Amino acid sequence: TLPPMEWNSSKPKDKERRVPRPIVLEVQINGPPARALLDSGSHGDFVSTILVDQLRLKKSRLAKPIGPQMAVSGSKCSINWCANAQFQYQGIDEPRTFNVMNIESYDLILGTPFLFQFKVTFGLHLPNVLIGSKNHYHYKGVQ
Secondary structure (H helix, E strand, C coil): CCCCCCEECCEECCCCCCCCCCCEEEEEECCCEEEEEECCCCCCCEEEHHHHHHHCCEEEEEEEEECCCCCCCCCCCCEEEEEEEEEEECCEEEEEEEEEECCCCCCEEECHHHHHHCCCEEECCCCEEECCCCCCCCCCCCC
C-alpha cells in the first residue's frame, strides 16, 4: 500500500507519489492572457481577486453571498462579488460573468457551467480539450 498523501491548498506534498497534472488553458480575458483551470468538480466559473484588480474588471455585489460547497470539511469562504469580462478561447469570444474568489495558482476556474455551455470534452491521459460549440448553450436551473 502507498503511504497517505498530505495535501495543503489542494497541492500534494508527497514527493514519492506522482499525480497527473491538471488541465490548464491559456485563455484571454479582455485581451491579455490568463491561466484557467478546467474543473469538472466545480459548480461555478470563478475569477481570482488578483486578476480582477490587475485588469480592473467591473465588479457587482451579489444580492446574497454564496457559500461555495467545498470537498474539504471545515473550509469556509464567502463569495460576495461577480465580475464581467470578455472571454476568448478557441473561437469562443463572448462576455461572461464570473464569481470573484481568492484563487491560488490560477487566474480562473472554469467549472461545469463552462463545460456544459460549450459542450467541452477533455481527457487527462494525453491531455486534450475539445470545444464542442463556439456559441454557448442556454440553460435554466439545474440540469
